[in-house]
Amino acid sequence: MENEKQDPEQDNEAPQTENGAEQPGWFQDFVDHYDIDKPKQGELLTGKILDIQEGSILLDVGLKRDAIIPGQDLDRVDPEIKKNLAVGDQITVGVLRTPLGDDDLLVSLQKGLTQKTWLKAEDLLKNDSLVELEVVDQNKGGLLVAFDNLRGFIPNSHIPAIRRGTGTQKAGEIKGGMIGKTLPLKAIEVNSQERRLVFSARVAQKDQRLKRLDELQIGEVIKSRVVNVVDFGVFVDLEGVDGLVHKSELDWERVPHPSKMFKVGDEIEVKIIGIDKEKERVSLSRKALLPNPWQELAKQYKVGDLVEGVVVSVLDFGAFVEIQHGLQGLVHISEIGYANPEDPKAVVKKGDPVLVKIMGIDPDRERISLSMRRVPITEQMEWIMNLEDVSESILLEGEPPGESQEGDQGEPEEEGTSDQEESAGQGAEPEEEIQQPDGGEEAFFDQEESAELAAEPEEESSSSTEEIQQLDGGEEADSGPSEARGEEGHDQ
Numbered sequence: 001m002e003n004e005k006q007d008p009e010q011d012n013e014a015p016q017t018e019n020g021a022e023q024p025g026w027f028q029d030f031v032d033h034y035d036i037d038k039p040k041q042g043e044l045l046t047g048k049i050l051d052i053q054e055g056s057i058l059l060d061v062g063l064k065r066d067a068i069i070p071g072q073d074l075d076r077v078d079p080e081i082k083k084n085l086a087v088g089d090q091i092t093v094g095v096l097r098t099p100l101g102d103d104d105l106l107v108s109l110q111k112g113l114t115q116k117t118w119l120k121a122e123d124l125l126k127n128d129s130l131v132e133l134e135v136v137d138q139n140k141g142g143l144l145v146a147f148d149n150l151r152g153f154i155p156n157s158h159i160p161a162i163r164r165g166t167g168t169q170k171a172g173e174i175k176g177g178m179i180g181k182t183l184p185l186k187a188i189e190v191n192s193q194e195r196r197l198v199f200s201a202r203v204a205q206k207d208q209r210l211k212r213l214d215e216l217q218i219g220e221v222i223k224s225r226v227v228n229v230v231d232f233g234v235f236v237d238l239e240g241v242d243g244l245v246h247k248s249e250l251d252w253e254r255v256p257h258p259s260k261m262f263k264v265g266d267e268i269e270v271k272i273i274g275i276d277k278e279k280e281r282v283s284l285s286r287k288a289l290l291p292n293p294w295q296e297l298a299k300q301y302k303v304g305d306l307v308e309g310v311v312v313s314v315l316d317f318g319a320f321v322e323i324q325h326g327l328q329g330l331v332h333i334s335e336i337g338y339a340n341p342e343d344p345k346a347v348v349k350k351g352d353p354v355l356v357k358i359m360g361i362d363p364d365r366e367r368i369s370l371s372m373r374r375v376p377i378t379e380q381m382e383w384i385m386n387l388e389d390v391s392e393s394i395l396l397e398g399e400p401p402g403e404s405q406e407g408d409q410g411e412p413e414e415e416g417t418s419d420q421e422e423s424a425g426q427g428a429e430p431e432e433e434i435q436q437p438d439g440g441e442e443a444f445f446d447q448e449e450s451a452e453l454a455a456e457p458e459e460e461s462s463s464s465t466e467e468i469q470q471l472d473g474g475e476e477a478d479s480g481p482s483e484a485r486g487e488e489g490h491d492q
Helices: 002-019 025-033 079-083 109-127 168-178 201-215 293-300 377-398 405-426 430-434 447-454 458-473 475-491
Strands: 044-052 056-060 067-070 090-095 105-108 130-139 142-147 150-155 182-191 196-200 221-230 233-237 242-246 267-276 281-285 306-315 318-324 327-332 353-362 367-371
Touching: 044 109, 090 109, 105 109, 109 150, 109 182, 130 150, 130 168, 130 201, 142 168, 142 196, 150 182, 182 201, 196 201, 233 267, 242 267, 293 327, 318 353, 318 367, 327 353, 353 377
Parallel strands: 067 105, 150 196, 242 281, 327 367
Antiparallel strands: 044 056, 044 090, 056 067, 090 105, 130 142, 130 182, 142 150, 182 196, 221 233, 221 267, 233 242, 267 281, 306 318, 306 353, 318 327, 353 367
């Protein structure tokens, strides 16, 4: 009976033992070998290489079991990467499948490298970083670039060399010439799930330009090369941004067309005179580095001097006279003739030599105010006589011996023809010449100049009037106009 009573007690003690500290060995063994953090398919793991075989690589990934990279996966890895692997290296791998039971933990080095590249691309996009990649291929939509073990895409619209309206054939030629070249790029779309990795060369170029604009300083002198020549100037490479030298800043002389001075590839030294970061424009000047003839003019001449010049253009409000190579002054319509003609072209024409009086010099504004009316009559007549004497001596010296009279009469026809060609050529220039005044009559004959002219002594004006009256009443009155006409006929 006692033994029978003890059996139930022993049965009751057994569960207590099972729930107590003395647990069976099989349960402890199950806990010790159970993967609590069982890796999932596609998860990235970092492990240390334990062994490298020809068809596999064994890794310690910090779990209950080691990971194995199978040979099929290694065949997809870049041979250069496999060659550089060594025991003890830390590498990133992707889980191929979640192991069940005693299955091996198979991982992929290729997936690890790919996923690592996607993370790198996401960092580029997040940090708005610049990267330089090699162009490896092209297709109809754009270019393909190598980004580690991935292929990135640059759409046609993000290739600066392909402008809007470029034909398909031309675009293909442009892209073909870019294969093998390295381009600065920025990531504009990264999506690993849809496998979209898009770069832009245009965005990268814009950022480079803005960075370069921040580096440039007004007044800086740069020696570079011409990259383009257009009607209104030349473009100069400033290492990431192009600057414009307007044709008015090429030289102190008037430049008919920039191609007369420069061609693509020519070296040029320029000075930065303006920077517009919003419009991404840089204004340059070559003229600023050349000797300023206007400063020399102020030293050479003074107000009141009489100088010879040649009419270079005649406009409605006056005539421009070149008194020195590259330096032109304005003779306002009110200062052209003694009788104040309504049409300047009725008094002078392009190419006429004239004697003018300097009424004002402004080197800072690059302006000279001239007058024909303020030249004293005696000086004017003496100059005309000397001019005719010089012209006659030149004709006599240049006349071949034994030349027939008919041959002499043939020359004026040639000069007339050349004058017509010149007049015909002059018709294509007015718009360009009218741009010279920068604002027309008011820019060259402003209130200050009017006040200066009004302040001239009345004695000179009255003496000129008396001289004119004397000429009107005597032989000199006839000789003045006739000599003018004779000069005009001589020019013809």
